[in-house]
Amino acid sequence: MSLPWKIKLMISAYSRIRKACFRPNFTINRRRLRLFDPKTPPTPPSSVDVTVDPSRDLWFRQYTPSHSIAAATATGDTLPVVVYFHGGGFATNSANTVFMDSFARRVSNHIRSIVISVNYRLAPEHRCPAQYDDGFDVVKFLDSVDPTRLPPGADLGRCFIMGDSAGGNLGHHVVARAGACKFERVRLRGLIAVQPFFGGEERTESEIRIGNGAPGLSVDRADWFWKAFLPKGSNRNHPAANVFGPNSARFSGSKFPNTLVVIGGSDPLQDWQRKYCKGLESAGVGVRLVEYPNAFHGSYVFEDLPESSLMLDEIRDFMSQQLKVT
Numbered sequence: 001m002s003l004p005w006k007i008k009l010m011i012s013a014y015s016r017i018r019k020a021c022f023r024p025n026f027t028i029n030r031r032r033l034r035l036f037d038p039k040t041p042p043t044p045p046s047s048v049d050v051t052v053d054p055s056r057d058l059w060f061r062q063y064t065p066s067h068s069i070a071a072a073t074a075t076g077d078t079l080p081v082v083v084y085f086h087g088g089g090f091a092t093n094s095a096n097t098v099f100m101d102s103f104a105r106r107v108s109n110h111i112r113s114i115v116i117s118v119n120y121r122l123a124p125e126h127r128c129p130a131q132y133d134d135g136f137d138v139v140k141f142l143d144s145v146d147p148t149r150l151p152p153g154a155d156l157g158r159c160f161i162m163g164d165s166a167g168g169n170l171g172h173h174v175v176a177r178a179g180a181c182k183f184e185r186v187r188l189r190g191l192i193a194v195q196p197f198f199g200g201e202e203r204t205e206s207e208i209r210i211g212n213g214a215p216g217l218s219v220d221r222a223d224w225f226w227k228a229f230l231p232k233g234s235n236r237n238h239p240a241a242n243v244f245g246p247n248s249a250r251f252s253g254s255k256f257p258n259t260l261v262v263i264g265g266s267d268p269l270q271d272w273q274r275k276y277c278k279g280l281e282s283a284g285v286g287v288r289l290v291e292y293p294n295a296f297h298g299s300y301v302f303e304d305l306p307e308s309s310l311m312l313d314e315i316r317d318f319m320s321q322q323l324k325v326t
Helices: 005-021 030-035 066-075 098-111 130-144 166-178 205-210 219-229 270-282 306-323
Strands: 047-053 058-063 079-085 114-119 154-164 188-194 259-264 287-292
Touching (some): 005 030, 058 098, 058 130, 079 098, 079 130, 079 166, 098 114, 098 306, 114 130, 130 154, 154 306, 188 306, 205 270, 259 270, 287 306
Parallel strands (some): 079 114, 079 154, 154 188, 188 259
Antiparallel strands (some): 058 114
């Protein structure tokens, strides 16, 4: 795989940082990791931070396309709302991590939507289901919050859930929970799962073939993340990881929205992502699968790679199609 030297250096440095901070006992040296996790403040009015529950440091950063604020105020135009969950194996990154902030801002501007980037609790200090609880509570917060606390034109009736990697897994579980909840203002119109982080005890063909040989995420690192995230004593067939596996409850797709799944050809998790698509389709959920043969796990955050912008175009088209459905 041919990558620009700058991206190769960034991936190599990030891999070394993880190795220096992740311990064999599935804990993290947070003090050391913070030295290599630069944060960035919000930039009002295009981005502001909103607190949901200070007791668990649950908050989100909301992004509004800058050119849309004045227009929404003056003309009453509305914008879709995208609730976004960042990746990082459930254990790293935050809504104000520099490259997560940059990606969420790009999403907001490219697809002309209000993006709610959720800062959820991290493993291993907070194991499953803490992240699912945080994600779902943010959706409930949006449903009940005073509308004046949201950007002008925020249309919760056109709401999408989006997540990349672990955030894609989180998004699935939040949407599944939402099916059993009656919202007053929020109407979920679709799920956008970018290289979602799923797994199981079985070793798939892509895990064996790619193993630890691709940039972005190795099989060994994925196993580490599962050990740090899942309840102690669980294996990768836990329903959080293997959502259509032997230990999962029967899944009903009757209230699950249409779903866009993005897969990369150099991602060792791609077979699990395909299994996920088949599971949704078997339950009657409409699935749109987009594959980029040269994409590795996490490649979407690199703006210089062509697949990153192509993916944003696909997301915009998918949202547009779902909003045509009454």
